[in-house]
Amino acid sequence: QKEVEQDPGPLSVPEGAIVSLNCTYSNSAFQYFMWYRQYSRKGPELLMYTYSSGNKEDGRFTAQVDKSSKYISLFIRDSQPSDSATYLCAVNYNTDKLIFGTGTRLQVFP
Amino acid sequence: EPEVTQTPSHQVTQMGQEVILRCVPISNHLYFYWYRQILGQKVEFLVSFYNNEISEKSEIFDDQFSVERPDGSNFTLKIRSTKLEDSAMYFCASSVRSVRQGSNQPQHFGDGTRLSIL
Numbered sequence: 001q002k003e004v005e006q007d008p009g010p011l012s013v014p015e016g017a018i019v020s021l022n023c024t025y026s027n028s029a030f031q032y033f034m035w036y037r038q039y040s041r042k043g044p045e046l047l048m049y050t051y052s053s054g055n056k057e058d059g060r061f062t063a064q065v066d067k068s069s070k071y072i073s074l075f076i077r078d079s080q081p082s083d084s085a086t087y088l089c090a091v092n093y094n095t096d097k098l099i100f101g102t103g104t105r106l107q108v109f110p
Numbered sequence: 111e112p113e114v115t116q117t118p119s120h121q122v123t124q125m126g127q128e129v130i131l132r133c134v135p136i137s138n139h140l141y142f143y144w145y146r147q148i149l150g151q152k153v154e155f156l157v158s159f160y161n162n163e164i165s166e167k168s169e170i171f172d173d174q175f176s177v178e179r180p181d182g183s184n185f186t187l188k189i190r191s192t193k194l195e196d197s198a199m200y201f202c203a204s205s206v207r208s209v210r211q212g213s214n215q216p217q218h219f220g221d222g223t224r225l226s227i228l
Contacts, residue, residue: 032214043114043201043219044153051214088153096143096158096166096208098217103152 003027006089006101015110019076023089023101026070030091030099033065035074038086038103047087048074079108112136114220116202122226123192131187131223133202141165142185143203143217144177153201159185160208189225197227 006023013019021035032051036044048063050056056063064073072089086103115134123129135142144156158165159177176188185204189196203217 032209034216036219041221041224043116043221046216046218049216090153092209092214094209096141096210097155097168098145098153099155100153 003099004089004091004101006104008102008104010105010107012107012109013079015079015081015108017079017108019074019079019083019106019108021074021076021087021089021104021106023072024070025072025091025099027091027093028067028070029093030070031093032091033063033072034090034098035061035063035072036088036090036100038088040085044088044090079106081108081110084108112138114202114204114218116200116220116223118223119221120224120226122228125194125227126191129189129192129225131189131200131202131225133185133187133220134183135185135202135204136218137183139204139206139218141205141208141217142177142179143205144187145201145203145219146170146198147201147222148198156187158208165208165210192225192227194227197225199224 004025035048038044053067060077062075086105088103089101090098142159147153157167157171174190199222201222203219205217206215
């Protein structure tokens with residue numbers, strides 16, 4: 001079983017839509033959960049960082065962690081064409097190593 | 111906003127040659143990392159570095175790889191004898207603290223060096 005699984009997409013939505021991006025993970029020991037955005041030929045850019053279960057909101061972005069289901073989500077409200085990118089989830093616990101999902105490619109069309 | 115900078119953005123090297131990838135981490139960060147991303151695949155951890163020594167490394171990080179902090183600002187990854195399969199994007203990252211200190215802080219990434227081995 002893969003440590004982190006993420007649907008690669010692509011996910012194509014109209015401007016203004018609510019986007020839901022998801023990852024599942026296998027190891028219940030994971031405590032730190034991150035979402036990164038990666039534009040083409042750029043590095044991962046940190047969007048959201050959460051510890052343990054619960055919700056965290058930052059502007060149009062909401063990160064949700066459900067440790068009982070081993071499920072993490074990123075919601076984007078009022079999506080914009082500039083949100084078109086690949087979204088990577090990442091997890092870790094007691095090591096330096098971030099474990100990434102494959103990334104979901106999002107396209108927001110005008 | 112402070113950022114991690116990496117040079118060069120693209121490096122083309124003949125197989126068997128040595129290559130050095132350079133990074134300037136965010137200035138108040140103490141932990142440094144290298145990751146790689148082979149085209150179409152996941153971002154993979156290579157190594158972490160703290161207090162002038164390797165903190166953790168993956169099985170990918172074999173004897174062909176080495177890291178160094180040659181001065182107060184730069185952090186380098188050296189590949190001694192490059193192979194075709196080393197072709198990838200290499201990302202440097204840094205953080206204020208590590209989870210090993212009991213208080214994790216997120217890792218911030220540079221834009222990467224695209225390494226092409228011919």
